[in-house]
Amino acid sequence: MEYQSDFDSSSQDLSPSAPCALWPVDLKLTHLDWNPEAILIHFQGQYLTICELDYSILQGEIQNVPKTKAEVDIGEFCLVEDLTSARWYRGRVQKRRDNLFDVFLIDHGNVLTVSATNVSSCSNDLFILPPKIVCGFLANVLLLQSCSHSVVEEFFSSLIGRNINGYIQALLPHKVLLLEVPDINTGLVTHGFGRYVDTDTFLFLVEMLTEMPLKQKIEPVPDLLIEKPRGQEVCFKPPGLQGYEGIFSLYGPALCCGTQAKVRVTAAVSPGLFYCQMASVEAELWEMSKKLAASCECRPKESSQMTPENLGLLSSAKSKDGRWYRGLVQFLPGSSWVRVSFVDYGFVESVKVENIHRLAPELYSTPIMAFPCSLACLSDEDKAIKTQQLCLLKSGLLGGRLHVEITRYDEEHHLYCVTIISAEDEGVEEPEPVRKCPVMKVESVSEAEEQGGFLYHETIMGETLGQTLKVEEVQVDSVFVGYVEHVQNPNHFWIRTQKRNEEFEEMMSKMAEHFEHVKLDEDVLLNPKLGTLCCAVYEGDMHFYRGVVTDTLKHGAEVLFIDFGNTEKVPHMLIKNIPESFACKAAFAICCTLSNVFPVEDIWTSSASDFFRRAVSNKALLVHVVQMRKNKFVVDLFEMGSGNNQSITELLVSSKQAEYIPKGHLDQKRTEKTRCLQSNVKTNIAEDKEQWKIFKEEENASNNEPENEPEKAQLLASIKLLNIKPGCELTVNCSYISSPSDFWCQPQDMVPALEELMDKLQQYYSTHWVPLESGDSCCIAKSPQDGRWYRALITAKQRDNVTVTLVDYGNTVQVSEHILQAIMPEFLYLEEQAFRCSLYNLIEPADPKNSGNWSPEGCRLLKDFVFSSTGALKCKVVSQLYVKNKGLCNVVDLYNSQTQQSVTDTFTEQGLATRVTASTRQQQAAFPESFIYSSHDLHPGNEEQMYVTYVNSQWEVYCHLERNTDIIVELEKKISEESKHMMQVVTRAVVSKLCLAKYFDGKWYRGVVHPIHSPLHFSVFFVDYGNTSISEKTKVMFIPRDSSDLLYTPMQAVRCCLHSVSKKDVYADVKEWLSSAVLNKQVKAVILGKNEDGSFDVELFDGDMNINEKLKELILSLSCKPKTAVRFEMINRKQKTSCKRNTKSSLKSKSHPSVYSNLSTLSTVHRGTKKKENTKSLVGGRTQSKNTRVRTQNEGTLNTRASVKSQNNQVKQQRQEQKQAQQKEAKEIPQLLPDKKICAGFRAKCFVSHTDSIYSFFLQLSEDEPAILKMGEALNSGTLRESLKMPTTLRINDIVLAEFEEDGALYRSVVKNFAGNSCFKVEFVDYGNSAVVEKKKIFSIPKEHLSHPRFSIPCSLLDPSTFRNDVAFTDAVMEKPLMVEFIEQCGTKWDIKIKNNQRDETTKRFGNASLTPSIQARDSENGMLLSVQSNGCFYVRLLRTSDCLTALESHIADSLVKCKMVAREDIKQGLKCLVQVQSHNKWHRAIVQHLSDENVNVFLVDHGITVEIPIGSIRQQCSDLLKFPNLAVLCKMNSKEVKLIFVRYSEADSLWMVEIIINKLFLMLHQVVSLQHNGGTEKGPTVETSPPQRLAFAPVQMDKLYSGFAAAVKTPSDFCVSLEDFLLVTNKVSVELDDLPDKITTLPKVTYSCILRGVKPAGLDDQWPDEAVVFFQQCLYGKNLQIFFIEFVSNTHWKVDILVDGVHVAKELVDAGHASYVDVMLGLRYAL
Secondary structure: OOHHHHHHHHOOOOOOOEEEEOEEEEEEEEEEEOOOOOOOOEEEEEEOOOOHHHHHHHHHHHHHOOOEOOOOOOOOEEEEEEOOOOEEEEEEEEEEEOOEEEEEEOOOOOEEEEEHHHEEEOOHHHHOOOOOEEEEEEOOEEEOOOOOHHHHHHHHHHHOOOEEEEEEEEEEHHHEEEEEOHHHHHHHHHOOOEEEOOHHHHHHHHHHHHOOOOEOOOOOOOOOOOOOOOOOOEEEEOOOOOOOOHHHHHHOOOOOOOOEEEEEEEEEEEOOEEEEEEHHHHHHHHHHHHHHHHHHOOOOHHHHOOOHHHOOOEEEEEOOOOOEEEEEEOOOOEOOEEEEEEOOOOEEEEEEHHHEEEOOHHHOOOOOOEEEEEEHHHHOOOHHHHHHHHHHHHHHHOOOEEEEEEEEEEOOOOEEEEEEEEEEOOOOOOOOOOOOOOOOOOOOOOHHHHHOHHHHHHHHHHHHHHHHHHHHOOOOOOEEEEEEEEEEEOOEEEEEEOOOHHHHHHHHHHHHHHHOOOOOOOOEOOOOOOOOEEEEEEOOOOEEEEEEEEEEOOOEEEEEOOOOOOEEEEEHHHEEOOOHHHHOOOOOEEEEEEOOEEOOOOOOOHHHHHHHHHHHOOOOEEEEEEEEOOOOEEEEEEEOOOOOOOEHHHHHHHOOOOEEOOHHHHHHHHHHHHHOOOOOOOOOHHHHHHHHHHHHHHHHHHOOOOOOOOOHHHHHHOOOOOOOOOOOEEEEEEEEEEEOOEEEEEEHHHHHHHHHHHHHHHHHHOOOOOEOOOOOOEEEEEOOOOOOEEEEEEEEEEOOEEEEEEOOOOOEEEEEHHHOEOOOHHHOOOOOOOEEEEOOOOEEEOOHHHOOOOOHHHHHHHHHHHHHOOOOEEEEEEEEEEEOOOEEEEEEEEEEOOOOOEHHHHHHHOOOEEEOOHHHOOEOOEEEOOOOOOOOOOOOOOEEEEEEEEEEEOOEEEEEEHHHHHHHHHHHHHHHHHHHHHOOOOOOOEEEEEEEEEOOOOOEEEEEEEEOOOOOEEEEEEOOOOOEEEEEHHHEEEEEOOOHHHHHOOOOOEEEEEOOOOOOOOOHHHHHHHHHHHEOOEEEEEEEEEOOOOOEEEEEEEOOEEHHHHHHHHHHHHHOOOOOOOOOOEEOOOOOOOEOOOOOOOOEOOEOOOEEOOOOOOOOOOOOOOOOOOOOEOOOOOOEOOOOOOOOOOOOOOOOOOOHHHHHHHHHHHHHHHHHHHHHHHOOOOOOOOOOOOOOOOEEEEEEEEEEEOOEEEEEEHHHHHHHHHHHHHHOOHHHHHHOOOOOOOOOOOEEEEEOOOOOOEEEEEEEEEEEOOEEEEEEOOOOOEEEEEHHHEEEOOHHHOOOOOOOEEEEEOOHHHOOOHHHHHHHHOOOOEEEEEEEEEOOEEEEEEEEOOEEHHHHHOOOEOOOEOOOOOOOOOEEEEEEOOOOOEEEEEHHHHHHHHHHHHHHHHHHHHOOEOOHHHOOOOOEEEEEEOOOOEEEEEEEEEEOOOEEEEEEOOOOEEEEEEOOOEEEOOHHHHOOOOOOEEEEEOOOOEEEEEEEEEOOOOEEEEEEEEOOEEOOOOOEEEEEEOOEEEEEEEOOOOOOOOOOEOOOOOOOEEEEEEEEEEEOOEEEEEEHHHHHHHHHHHHHOOOOOHHHHHOOEOEEEEEEOOEEEOOOOOOOOHHHHHHHHHHHOOOOEEEEEEEEEOOOEEEEEEEEOOEEHHHHHHHOOOEEEOOHHHHHHHHO
C-alpha cells in the first residue's frame, strides 16, 4: 500500500512540537448517517454565516450563463441540469458510467444522475462563492458495534436541524472535513452509544481506512466562512512525550523479549509508535478513574491553579470523554489550555486548567500501565507481512484485543518492537454504560400487552404503585420525606419514603444473607414469564434485588427493580426464584413526575437530566403529592435543611434546564406544538417552520383583537370535549344559529342530562358565591338575557366587561367581570354539550354580491328547516376545519330523518347556494383538521364487492369498494407526484395533523398523526386503509394547504362491523383466521345498517361461505375451552418437505403448516393454486386494481335490486333452511376415530411418516404396516370409489376421505380448516401431513373404515437438544426403522425417546462411538489432519464427528462450574483433566504427559496436539465427559513410497510448503491411512488435509496490477480469474493432459478463486439475487480485466479489486443498486 512508506518515514519522528489553534466551525446539521458495518459517522451541514441572498443571486446567474458541453472528469466542478425543474445547479462529478454522470450538488447535498447533455463546464467565477453544503465525518468518536442500530438512529434523528460547533482536525480530498463536535461526542459516550478516541489515534485510523494522506493545518482552511476565531481549542503537533520518553522504561511494565501477551491498543500515531496496555489491567484502571472522579469533582476551582512546580508531575486530569485519568503536565498554560500526556493510555490532549488537579499521594506508587510499541516488520521488505501486521493493528485500533510477541527493545527510542500474532474481534464495551429504561415489547396474556409493550410496562408500574399505596397510606396533598433512588429525567424518577426505610434496610440485609448461600446454578427461575416476581442481580454491584420480569430475551430477561425503578437486562442464571418472605412486601419505590415541569426542547436533554439527578441524589427531600395518576405521582420536591426549603422546580427553571407551565396553559401549549409539527424530510424543515410562522403572523395581523379568542384548548383542562369525529351521525337540537357557516348543535340524547346539570347550577350558584381566580378562563356566567347561570369560557376582556361563550349552547354574551364565578369540580362531569357546525365546504352562497357571506334569506331558511325538523333533525359530520378566530368547526349536513330531506339540497333547490368544488374549497380563514368522510352511497340492503385492506379485530374490518378502484388508483398517482414535490426545497404552508407517511413498503400514504410518548415518532392512522402504524417523524410530511386533491378526496377505507359477531369474548386465533381468510381478497358485503360512528354493519360472503357464521362457529368452539390467552404465538421453524417411507400408496408430504401454541384445531391457511376467480393484486403494497370483477353469485343469489324488506325475508328463510340441513347432515358425519392403545413406557419399532419439526412429527408402528397397505387398497378400489358421495356441508374435525393431489389416491382425513374458494385444509390422519383439497375431491367415509384407529401418532422429542436443528433431525430419522420409547402423553402428542441401534439418542448426538469413533476395516472416511508425530504417525479427526466436537465444547462450557480445580499435589502423569489453552481461552479435555515446577505438558485428546500450560489451569473432568469418545484418531501411512513437491519456502516460519504424492496420487486428493487389523494392514479411511487446495497457486504479488480474464463466474463472492502471464502454463497443462504424466503435478494452479472486495448484497438476506449475478457476469465475461490481489483469505480465495475500462466493478454493482459498500470509505476511494 502506498501509504505505508509515509508511515515508515514518520514512525520515528519525535521532533519538538509547538501549540497551534484548531479551526472553529459553526454549522447547522442537516444530515447524519451511520452504517453498522462502517466505522465512521457521516454528516452534512450548512454554515450559519452564509447569506441566502448571495446564493439566490448566484442561482439566477447560473440560469442565464451560456452552457457549453465539455468533457468533465471525476472530481471536477461543473453545472448540471435538474430535468424535473429544468434548472441548473453547481455540482461536482462523483461517478461516471458511459454517458451518465452522478453529480453531487454542492449547494443542496443530494446527487443527480444525468446524461452528458445535461452537464456543462463553466467559468471559475461561478465557484468563488463556497459550497453551501459541508460534508465530512465526525472526528474522535467511534460507535460501539454492540449498540442497537434503531436506538442510534433515533439519537441521530434528534440532532438533525440543530446548530453545532466543532473543530476541523483534518481534510480529506474534495474538502471533506474531519470535524470534532464535542457536544455530539459527549452525547454518544454518555448514552453508551460510542467511545472516545484521541485525535492522533483517530487520524491514524482514518489514514488506514482511506489509504490516503490527510491534510492537517498545512495551510489556511479554504472556503470556510468564519467570521472570527472564537475560543479556539489548542492542539499540540506532533504528538509524543518529548523529554519524558524514559518515564515508561522506568515506571512502565517491564517486558522480556520473546514473551507473548494479550494487549489493548490505547493510542497510536503510526505503525512506528503506538501505545498498549495489558488486557488484564482494564478493571483496575476503571476503578482508578472512578476514584479520581470522586476526589476531583467536588474540589473547589481555586485548588486547580497551575504553577511551575506542577510541571512534569503526575496530576489528575479530565479527558474529553468526561473521565479522570493520571496525566503528565508537559507545558505551562497558554491561555487556559495545558498539554497533558495521559500516561496510562499514551495519548496527548489539550486540557483546560480547571480540569487539572493534584494527584492523591497513594496513586503515585501505582505503575504506569501503558508502554510504547512499534511494529517489528517495518524494516522488513516483505509487503505481505507488512499488510498483514497493519491489518491486525487496525483491528486493535477498532477495539479488538491483540495477541503480541515482544521481539526486542529499542533503547534509542524507548519502545518495544512487537509482532502481532492474532486479533480477537471483541468490540469495546464500556464498563458502565448509562442505564436506560427501555421501551419494552412484551408478549403476554393481558389485554394491555396486546396494545403494545410500552402499555404493558406502564401497567406493571400501575399495579406496583397500587400495592405500595395500601402500605404507604399516601393521598393527594400528603407531604412526606423521601429519597430519590433512580432518575431517568424530571418527568420520570423513583422515590423511596423515609417511613419504610428501616423495613427496607432489614429486607435488604436478609436478602443478602439468603443469597450468600445460593450457588450460581441453584434456584434459577425457569422460563420467566412477563409479570413474574423474582430476585435478580444488578450488574453495578452484583447484589440481588427484587424485580419483575418485563421482557424475555434469548439468554435472559429484562427486569424492573421495583424497589429502585431502573430496568436492566439480566442473564438467566442470575434470575432466581423469590422467597415468599420477600415477595409479600409491597414495592418500596414510587414512580413520580415533577408537577408542571417540561423540557425546554421537545425532549429532555442529557445535561438537564444530569442536573436534576445531581440536585436530588444522596439527600433527604420533602415530597408534596399534587396529583395521583394511574401509574405515578405528580409531585413537588423541596430540599430539606435550608431555611426556605429550596424548590427543585425553581432550581431547574432558574438554571434554564426546564420550563414551568401552569396547568391552565398546558393544553394550549400542547395544541400549539402539535399544530406546529412540520415535515422533517431533507432540507425543507426550516422552510416549513418559517412558513407556519408567517401564517400565524398573518392570522394575528388580520385579527383586530388577538386576545379576543383564546383557543378552546384551554377548556380541556376543565371541561371535557364531546368526541365528535368525521362520520358521526346523531340526532341533534340546534341551540344557536348565526349563519349557515356558523351554528351550534347539541346531541339530543344528552338533553335530559344537560337539563339536570342546569338545575343543579341554578340551585348552587343562587345560594353560593365562588370567586373566580385571576387567569382562569373557564367559569360560571349569568346570562343577562334570562338571568340563568351557565358554564362558560372567557373569550375577550374589555375593561370591566368580558365576552364569554356558553359552552353548552354556543351563543356568546357580554357580562360584567365581577359577576363571574369559578366552576366547582362537581359540575365538570358532563362534556360541553354544544359543538360548532358549518355547511361550508359542502355549499356556498350563490349570490356573488354577498362576497361569500350568507344573505338573510339563507339564514332564515336554515332556521325554518331546523324548526320544521324538531325531534327528527339528524346531523352527519363530514369533516373538520380550523377556522380563524373561531377554532374547531365541524362541517356537517343536516337532514330530516322523517322526510330524508337534506338542508344542502334545500339550499341548492331554492337557488340560495351552490355546491362547493375542490377548486373553490380553499379559503384563507380556514384549513382542514381532518380528511373528508363519505358513506360512498351505501345503504341498508345494498350488496357490494369489496376488498378487505385491514382486519382490526374479529368483528371489525376496513374495506375498499370495488367500484372505487379507479379513484384509488388516481389518488395514489397524485400522492406519488405530490410527495416528490413536497420533498423539494419549497416553502409552502401546511396543515397540522394531515400528512403523507412512508409505509414499510417505501411508498407514501395519506394519514392522520397522533402524538405518542416517543419524541421521535408519530402514531399514524392510514385513512385509506384503516391500519395504524408508528412512524419516524423523518418519514412523515404534512400536506400543504394548497394540495386540494389530497385534502378533499374522501377517505377510501370503509369501516365495517361484522353483524352478530361477538365483541365480548376476544380470541386472537379467530382474528388470525379472519385475516388469512379475507385480507387483501375480494368478498361480497351485504349492508345491514349504519352506526352512529359512521361504520356499517355488514355480512361478508366469500363465495358460498358466510364469513360471519363461520366466525361465530369458531368462537363457539373456543368458548367451551379454557381461555388462557388473548393472542397466540406461531412457532416458526425451518420447514422442510419430507416423505414417508416407501409404501404402496406412496403418500408424500405436501405442506407443513405453522404450529399454533394454544389451538390445535386451527392452523394457518395455505391457499391452493387452483383459485379460478380473478383476484385483486396490491396497489402500492396494499390493494391494486386490475379492473377485474368476480363472478356474480350462483343461480340462487338474491337480486340486489329487490326491495330491502323482501330481501331480508328471503335471506332469513334461506339461512333457516340451510341451517336445518346442515344440522341434520352434521349428525351423520363422524368426528372421532378409536384411540391407538399406547401407554407410558411402551417400546416399539416405528417409522417416521411425516415431520414438521423436532417438536412435531408423526410415527407409524412397524406392526401396523400391513393394515395401512390393506386399507389403502380397499379405499382406492374401483367399486368403492363409484359408491362414494360428496358431503353437502363440512365442519371442522369431520372425518372424511380426501384425494391427495400427487398420487390421486384417497386417504382417511380430518377437516382442519376452511381455506377459501371451496377448498378445505385436511390432515391425512394415517400419515400426519396436511394439504389443501377442493371440496369436490372430499367424500363421506364408509362406516367400515371408522373402526380402525388413527395409524399416525403425533409425537415430540423429549430432549430436542440431541439434534442441532430440524434438518439434522429429519436426515437422521427419515426412511429408517427406529426403536422408540413412549414416555408421556401431553395433550394429543407423545413425548418420546429414540433408541437407535439399542443406544440412547444422546449417544447419537456425540457420534457412534465408545472411547474412540467406531471405524471398521475398509471404511472410507473424510477427515482433517491435526498433527504429525516425529515417528511419522499422525492424528486426524473424522469429519463426521464435527457435530460431536461442537456439542462437546458446548457441554464443557456448561459443565465448567461443576468441575473443580485440581490441587497441585494431585496432578500426576496420565491424569484425565480439563485444561485452558491460553491462545483462545477455551477449555479442552486432556491427559497429563509431563510435569515441571510451574508448567505441565498435556495432550489434547480431541485435537491431537501437545501443549504447555500453567500448573494452575487444570480442572477435574466430570464423569459425563469421560463417556465421550476421543475425537483425535492416531493413524499411520500404509505406504513407503513418498514423493515431495517443494512449492515455496516461507522465511517467516523457516519451512517449505510441499505437496505429497503417495503411490502416484496426490495426498490432497486421496490419502491412505492404515489401521492395524489382525496383524496385517488394510486400506483405511480417506482423509482430506488442510490446507484444502489441491494444487499450489502460481505466485502473485499483492497490490500489483495484473491483466486477465474471467474463467468462471458464479456470484461476486465466488468467481475465478486467469492471468495472461500464465497462459503458457495453461497451454502446457492442456498438451500434457492426454497422457497424465507425473510431471503434470508440478505445474501450479493458474486459475484463482476470488471474492470481490468491499461490497455485499443490497438485500437484507445477504444473498446475491439473480439480477445481480447476471449483471456481474456481464461486467466480467469477454472483458479485459485489471486485477489487484488484496488479501489471501481462508487459504482458498483471494480478495481482489477488479477494474474494467478503468472503472471498479464493485462501484458499478453499487451504482446499479445490486450491492452496497461494506465500508463507506471504500466508496469514497472508488469514487476518486
